Amino acid sequence: MKVGFIGLGAMGRPMARNLIAAGHDLRLWSRNRESAATLVAAGAEHCDSPREMAAGCEAVVTMVTTGDDVKAVSLGADGVLAGLAEGAVHVDMSTIAPGEARELAAEYTSRGVEFLDAPVSGGTVGAEAGSLAIMIGGDEHAIDKVRPLLEAMGGRIRRIGPSGAGQVAKACNQMVFVSALQACAEALHLAAASGVDVGRVREALLGGSAWSKALDGWGQRMVSRDFGAGVEARLHHKDFGILMNEAMGTGVPLPIAAQVWQQLNALMASGFGQEDTSSLLRVLEQGRGR
């Protein structure tokens, strides 16, 4: 397929590479041309605007940071929507608010263009392996049009419901995942304070009901104190803003999500925003050394 791609960050870059590897004809737009250099060398074409990139594409994929970022590249005279033909599909894989996804979908639909919210989980490891979980809000027939693209990037591809539903699932995903990181941090912190070997505790816990990807992968980062980022913690902080807004909007109590949110605030205030979210351990350790 002829496909446009915007958003060459830690996640987007390997996702774009997997699209090229699957034989798709990739067109790029990025504010900073240099960030596209290796993909251009691999055969992608760099364009002068999102609109120019989208023109002639059957689909466009975006993987940017915020809802405002998606709107900035999508709407307006130079945006993706202005370039896409009727019946083409914009697959937004960014993590944005469900309400923003619904607004964008309504705008696209009014112009006869499809819009899917399709946020992902799996981190940079999943992005590189092409094994991301993709959570989709939007119409089944639009998903069918872009299925080859989704299959090049993802392992588990699931339609959750209508527009916005993918973003609701993603908010739930971040809630479950980052809470698991915080629980690991608290458990290992307690073990250390009790004079017990934290590596052995993690190892033992992996044998029982406490098994999680968080404990396996990120727990190991905590044990070996490897806080260099895969996905930067500031992005989880951003996602919790979305999550807690949803809690406000729906009026449901999320007691531990609220607490994890505050720990992420403390993480940001501690200057760990560009490191890995396993830095939640260091937030607990502050003020008592290790």
Add this chain to the structure above:
Amino acid sequence: MKVGFIGLGAMGRPMARNLIAAGHDLRLWSRNRESAATLVAAGAEHCDSPREMAAGCEAVVTMVTTGDDVKAVSLGADGVLAGLAEGAVHVDMSTIAPGEARELAAEYTSRGVEFLDAPVSGGTVGAEAGSLAIMIGGDEHAIDKVRPLLEAMGGRIRRIGPSGAGQVAKACNQMVFVSALQACAEALHLAAASGVDVGRVREALLGGSAWSKALDGWGQRMVSRDFGAGVEARLHHKDFGILMNEAMGTGVPLPIAAQVWQQLNALMASGFGQEDTSSLLRVLEQGRGR
């Protein structure tokens, strides 16, 4: 081996059965003789006191509820310690406070008898399959003496450290596991309130970084609203008392553990103590219907 067993609850019964199945010569004591009937029919011998049971045994396994329960069957004129020969091993697989385990170990050691704290994770499913994670505090040579017994009950057998360390690991395990249940409950509750299919959300989340045994097994219980107990929630409530006492004793902040503890208090107050801990979902739902 000739082995005594006390504690024929939802966990202890299948563990005892696995010891018989592995060819060990099982002796039992229980306050209520009837609870031992099926095991006696399978070849176990019922004894009149913990002391009488322990006499002649190379090892005794206990799987009771509280530290006081362990002391009641272990110490005193009719207790396990009075019956065990020098060099024999008492393996306490109950979940009790690390401090209580250390006290018991000191008392046993002073009489030349071994004591291991060896709490487990894996629930009734792991107990039945003989695949429990066993977290051990105590001496390596004592562990070696009872390894055939541990292998009949457990899949992952790990020495964590000296006496009490197994119980520290277990407190960490409960922290990580029950926090994961609470996170699942909050995520599914938010999804439902957002009008999104909770089964699809759980399914999608299992494909990415949010994967956990809690989401897989207990998340499914929440989706299908199957709140009948495997391990009763009141036992997790008890375990959180131990955990928060350890936090007090070591002076470490456990922000989400503290919040989960309060949700377990609310669960108990709601009358869900004898049901499954996936009932944490129902605690969130109270006051707004479903």
